[in-house]
Structures are given as C-alpha cells and as structure tokens.
Amino acid sequence: MIGIEAIGVYIPETRVSNYSKKAQFNLDDYFIEEKLGVTHVAVKGASDQTSDMAIRAFEALSRKSDFDKAKIDCLIIVTQNPDYNLPHTSAIMHGKLDLSSNCACFDISLGCSGFVYGLSLIESFMQRNDLHHGILITADPYSTILDQNDKNTSLLFGDAATATLVNRNPRFTSGKYTFGTSGKGYSELICKDNILFMNGRSIFDFAARQVPADIKLLMEQNGQNIELIDKFVFHQGSKYIHQTIISRLKIDPQKAPFAAREYGNTVSSSIPILLEKELEDTSVNTIVICGFGVGLSWASGILFRTSN
Amino acid sequence: MIGIEAIGVYIPETRVSNYSKKAQFNLDDYFIEEKLGVTHVAVKGASDQTSDMAIRAFEALSRKSDFDKAKIDCLIIVTQNPDYNLPHTSAIMHGKLDLSSNCACFDISLGCSGFVYGLSLIESFMQRNDLHHGILITADPYSTILDQNDKNTSLLFGDAATATLVNRNPRFTSGKYTFGTSGKGYSELICKDNILFMNGRSIFDFAARQVPADIKLLMEQNGQNIELIDKFVFHQGSKYIHQTIISRLKIDPQKAPFAAREYGNTVSSSIPILLEKELEDTSVNTIVICGFGVGLSWASGILFRTSN
Numbered sequence: 143m144i145g146i147e148a149i150g151v152y153i154p155e156t157r158v159s160n161y162s163k164k165a166q167f168n169l170d171d172y173f174i175e176e177k178l179g180v181t182h183v184a185v186k187g188a189s190d191q192t193s194d195m196a197i198r199a200f201e202a203l204s205r206k207s208d209f210d211k212a213k214i215d216c217l218i219i220v221t222q223n224p225d226y227n228l229p230h231t232s233a234i235m236h237g238k239l240d241l242s243s244n245c246a247c248f249d250i251s252l253g254c255s256g257f258v259y260g261l262s263l264i265e266s267f268m269q270r271n272d273l274h275h276g277i278l279i280t281a282d283p284y285s286t287i288l289d290q291n292d293k294n295t296s297l298l299f300g301d302a303a304t305a306t307l308v309n310r311n312p313r314f315t316s317g318k319y320t321f322g323t324s325g326k327g328y329s330e331l332i333c334k335d336n337i338l339f340m341n342g343r344s345i346f347d348f349a350a351r352q353v354p355a356d357i358k359l360l361m362e363q364n365g366q367n368i369e370l371i372d373k374f375v376f377h378q379g380s381k382y383i384h385q386t387i388i389s390r391l392k393i394d395p396q397k398a399p400f401a402a403r404e405y406g407n408t409v410s411s412s413i414p415i416l417l418e419k420e421l422e423d424t425s426v427n428t429i430v431i432c433g434f435g436v437g438l439s440w441a442s443g444i445l446f447r448t449s450n
Numbered sequence: 451m452i453g454i455e456a457i458g459v460y461i462p463e464t465r466v467s468n469y470s471k472k473a474q475f476n477l478d479d480y481f482i483e484e485k486l487g488v489t490h491v492a493v494k495g496a497s498d499q500t501s502d503m504a505i506r507a508f509e510a511l512s513r514k515s516d517f518d519k520a521k522i523d524c525l526i527i528v529t530q531n532p533d534y535n536l537p538h539t540s541a542i543m544h545g546k547l548d549l550s551s552n553c554a555c556f557d558i559s560l561g562c563s564g565f566v567y568g569l570s571l572i573e574s575f576m577q578r579n580d581l582h583h584g585i586l587i588t589a590d591p592y593s594t595i596l597d598q599n600d601k602n603t604s605l606l607f608g609d610a611a612t613a614t615l616v617n618r619n620p621r622f623t624s625g626k627y628t629f630g631t632s633g634k635g636y637s638e639l640i641c642k643d644n645i646l647f648m649n650g651r652s653i654f655d656f657a658a659r660q661v662p663a664d665i666k667l668l669m670e671q672n673g674q675n676i677e678l679i680d681k682f683v684f685h686q687g688s689k690y691i692h693q694t695i696i697s698r699l700k701i702d703p704q705k706a707p708f709a710a711r712e713y714g715n716t717v718s719s720s721i722p723i724l725l726e727k728e729l730e731d732t733s734v735n736t737i738v739i740c741g742f743g744v745g746l747s748w749a750s751g752i753l754f755r756t757s758n
Contacts, residue, residue: 222536228641230559233745237633246629251538251557259556270574321554325545333536437541
C-alpha cells in the first residue's frame with residue numbers, strides 16, 4: 143500500500159498586491175476579489191532557483207514528518223521552469239541534499255495537471271520497483287517568465303513549492319485516475335522567448351468544458367457518488383473558473399475550497415498546498431483532486447484515508 | 451504482461467564528418483576511430499524541432515508495426531531539449547498527430563539514462579492505470595546546444611529520435627531495474643546559456659566506476675549469470691568508455707555492440723536504436739540495457755523475449 147504520508151509547503155513571504163496595480167490595468171476590487179480571487183501573488187527571491195524552492199519545501203516536510211533522509215530512494219520534481227534544461231533539477235537537488243546513490247531521480251514536465259500525474263507516477267514507479275521512501279516535488283516559479291505588463295498573467299500566477307512524502311505507511315491512498323490531453327490547444331498557454339502567454343478565454347472554456355466531464359468519469363470509474371465525497375481539491379486556476387466548475391458539478395462550495403487569494407495560482411503546487419490541510423482534518427475521508435491547464439492537459443484522482 | 455512490441459528509429463540523413471575537423475582539432479584517425487569511435491555525427495535540419503524528429507520516429511514505427519493510432523492512450527517523451535519549456539513536447543506531438551483526448555501525455559527530463567527510466571516508467575504507469583497502447587519517445591537533438599569549437603562535445607554527439615511501442619502483446623518484457631544518482635556531479639555535464647559543457651574525464655571516471663557495479667547489482671537482483679546473457683545494449687557514450695566497461699565486466703565484445711560510428715552519441719536514443727535490431731534477431735532471448743550520463747544518473751534493466 144503506497145500513498146501520501148505528509149506534505150510540506152513553501153510559499154515565499156514576499157507578496158505583490160494586485161490592489162497596487164488597479165490604475166495600471168484599470169481594475170476594480172470586484173475583478174480582483176471575485177473574478178481572479180487573487181489579491182496578492184507570492185514572489186520568490188530574485189536569486190532563488192527552482193531547486194532552492196524545492197529544498198525549502200523539503201525542509202518544511204522534514205519539520206513535520208519524521209523520516210530518514212538516507213532512506214529516500216525516489217525523488218521526482220514536477221516543473222517546467224527547471225534550474226537548467228540539462229541536467230534535471232532533481233539531480234541538482236539530490237546533490238544539494240546529499241541523498242543516497244541508490245535514489246532514482248527524474249523530472250516530469252507538466253504544468254497545472256502535474257501534481258495529479260506526478261502522484262500517480264511516483265506511486266506506480268515505486269510499486270513496480272519495490273521502492274519505499276519517495277519524495278514528489280512541485281516547483282514552478284512563474285515569476286521568472288511573467289511579463290509584468292500582461293494583465294492576463296501577472297495578476298494571477300504566484301510562486302510556491304511543495305514536497306510530498308510517499309511511502310508504504312500512508313495516510314491517504316489513491317483509487318483510479320483519469321488523464322486527458324487536448325494537444326491541439328497547446329499554444330493557448332505557452333512560454334516563448336522566456337515570456338508566458340495565456341489566452342485566458344480559451345483556457346477558461348477548456349476547463350469549464352473538460353473538468354466537469356472528467357470528474358463525472360472519475361466518479362464512474364471509481365464507483366463513487368459525487369454527493370458523498372468529503373472534499374474537492376481542484377487546481378486553483380482563478381476564482382471564476384473554480385466557481386464555474388463547482389457550479390456545473392453542483393458541488394457544495396463548502397466542500398471545494400478556493401484558497402489562493404493571498405498567493406495566487408501556483409501551477410502544480412496549488413493542489414498539494416490545499417491537501418496539506420486536509421491531511422490533518424480527520425473528518426475528511428475522501429478527497430477528489432483535479433489539475434488542468436498547460437498542454438492542454440488534465441488529470442483527476444481520488445484519495446481515501448487509511449486507518450493509519 | 452506489458453513490454454516492448456516494436457521500435458521505430460529516425461536518424462537524420464545529414465552527417466558531418468569528423469575527418470573534416472582533423473586540422474581544426476589536431477586529431478589523428480586513431481583518436482576518431484578508436485577513442486571516440488565516431489567518424490560522423492548526424493545533424494537534424496535547422497528548422498526541425500524536437501517534436502518533428504519525434505514524429506518521424508513515430509512514422510518509422512507506424513511503417514513496421516500495425517497499430518491503431520486512435521487507441522494510443524499514453525505518450526511519453528524523454529528529452530532535455532523540448533520545443534518549449536512550457537508546454538511539454540508530448541502535448542505538441544499529441545496535437546500534431548491528432549491523438550485521442552483520453553491519451554495521457556507528459557515529458558520526462560533525463561539524458562543518457564532516459565530510455566531505461568522511461569521504459570520502466572511507461573510500463574509501471576500503464577500497468578497501474580490499465581492502459582494498453584503506449585508510445586515512449588526519445589528525442590534529444592544536441593546539435594542545437596553544441597559549441598562547434600568544443601572538441602569534447604562537437605565531435606561526439608549526434609541527433610536522433612526513437613519511438614517504442616509498449617503494449618500488452620510484447621516481444622520483450624522486463625525484469626527488475628536498478629537506478630542511481632550522483633547529483634554532486636551535476637555540473638560535469640550541463641547546458642548553460644544554451645551551450646553544452648562536458649568534463650569528459652570526469653564523466654569517463656564516473657561511468658567506468660558506476661556502470662560495472664550497477665550491472666553486477668542488476669544480475670544479482672534478477673538472479674542472472676552475466677555469462678548467460680545474450681546481448682548487452684549499453685549507452686553508446688564513446689568507443690573508449692564502452693570498451694572500458696565491457697572489459698571490466700569481462701563481457702565478450704561480440705555480445706556488446708558499439709554501433710554509433712556513423713551517427714554519434716545520440717543520448718537517450720542510443721539504446722533503442724540498437725534494440726530495434728535485436729528485436730528481429732530471434733536468437734537473442736535476454737538483453738541487458740544500461741544508460742548513464744547527465745545528472746549524473748544511471749539505470750539498468752534486463753529484457754526477456756516472450757513467446758509472441
């Protein structure tokens with residue numbers, strides 16, 4: 143039985159206020175608070191690389207979970223903003239943390255669907271290869287690729303990293319996953335010449351159409367009733383897309399938190415940031431997770447609390 | 451039972467001769483033929499992107515294996531030279547090939563160990579998620595990051611791509627894999643500011659030490675006798691490192707081909723290029739594969755012919 147034992151989160155303390163950009167972009171408070179749902183975005187230190195953020199998330203995990211660093215046998219980083227394209231950032235992190243030489247390391251290139259894919263991947267890779275102590279990192283600092291004059295992106299994306307401990311003594315295990323791709327839309331969310339471009343309308347339409355259908359498929363494949371799920375931890379794209387999705391699925395908003403207000407859309411870190419809290423809430427026994435975005439790509443999963 | 455059914459290979463027709471560089475680098479034929487073992491390097495077309503090469507390998511696979519494109523439910527690309535950092539190149543390929551919307555797509559960032567890792571990953575991911583028709587691509591065109599005045603790299607690396615069909619009717623299935631990382635050495639093979647740097651001596655020492663030990667571990671974990679293995683398909687780093695490894699392992703050179711002479715070190719494609727031929731040779735029933743390089747990273751596996 144392999145699954146999530148604990149999650150560590152790093153969100154940089156530096157925040158840029160969207161209220162300070164009202165004049166620049168001709169914004170009102172309603173747009174900031176109800177459409178974006180993001181009042182501040184978190185920004186990493188200028189010299190911090192992706193591996194530095196990853197290590198801070200790892201340190202946060204170390205403070206809350208008692209594990210032996212020397213026993214880590216799998217380290218996966220989900221990122222599309224690596225320190226270098228070559229080598230993979232997980233190797234750099236492996237070196238900085240002085241991990242064991244028998245630790246398997248690789249990076250996965252995925253955006254907002256990356257945590258769900260990554261969780262499925264680390265679970266299946268560890269199961270197949272008889273590994274016992276895995277770390278799944280998400281770290282995608284978009285601040286390095288944002289055009290501060292682009293209203294579509296600069297008000298929305300924040301920096302963060304997370305570290306998830308995956309082992310054989312988990313608090314949550316997963317059911318069946320669903321995955322999908324709409325590659326024809328790949329240029330709607332793309333980084334060219336180090337600048338992020340997003341066609342917000344197109345991404346909204348994609349998510350509003352694809353995510354509800356995928357959640358229904360997930361319920362069906364897992365033989366679950368959506369009304370009996372305790373929590374829905376969806377990618378925090380924006381408040382408007384989040385509300386649209388839960389409204390289409392007729393989900394009680396109390397069960398589907400939107401909590402990116404003070405740090406922004408943190409790409410692959412958005413789901414584990416919220417999951418960290420749900421791990422502690424023992425009244426929550428079933429959690430649906432769903433990520434969607436860059437690719438265009440989506441992935442959903444369901445987590446069940448174990449008796450541990 | 452999941453494993454390799456067929457492999458398609460794309461090596462660009464354009465070749466640059468190392469003999470033409472004898473004056474520039476003060477080389478002799480012995481160095482070219484016996485140390486490097488590479489007389490020509492393959493070079494992609496200037497406007498070809500990684501996804502274009504990947505699609506040519508996919509087309510080569512389509513010509514030799516009868517599969518239904520519409521049924522592909524998993525597409526993984528191993529590369530450290532993606533079309534863009536964001537989105538992943540597998541999404542772009544998905545769009546260009548007009549694949550099914552229920553096809554899972556992601557990229558893996560790994561270098562010369564990438565095929566072995568990628569094979570293990572696609573097998574375990576497909577098994578866990580009940581997928582049936584997977585494509586594993588390797589495509590890492592180093593020509594775009596080579597300094598043509600750098601003797602250590604420009605004489606060695608060639609461009610290629612491969613496509614491996616992984617399904618439930620395989621010709622080869624795998625045993626246990628071994629994986630390892632030496633992240634402290636990450637800067638010995640790195641791409642900074644779009645230029646590849648390699649400390650050749652350091653990489654040689656790493657491979658000469660690590661690979662023989664890993665092959666012994668692989669044999670032990672699979673309960674196999676190295677003398678009874680039919681073929682050893684090792685990463686084609688250079689002829690000298692290849693000979694050093696097989697000599698240290700006392701492997702009959704007839705069983706361990708070095709065949710990169712006319713196209714170069716093709717990074718993650720080096721192993722599947724050779725494997726393609728071994729699939730057809732029905733006298734070959736057991737194959738050991740091993741990749742090593744960027745990271746520093748290594749991975750080994752063993753393939754067994756099925757009765758299909």
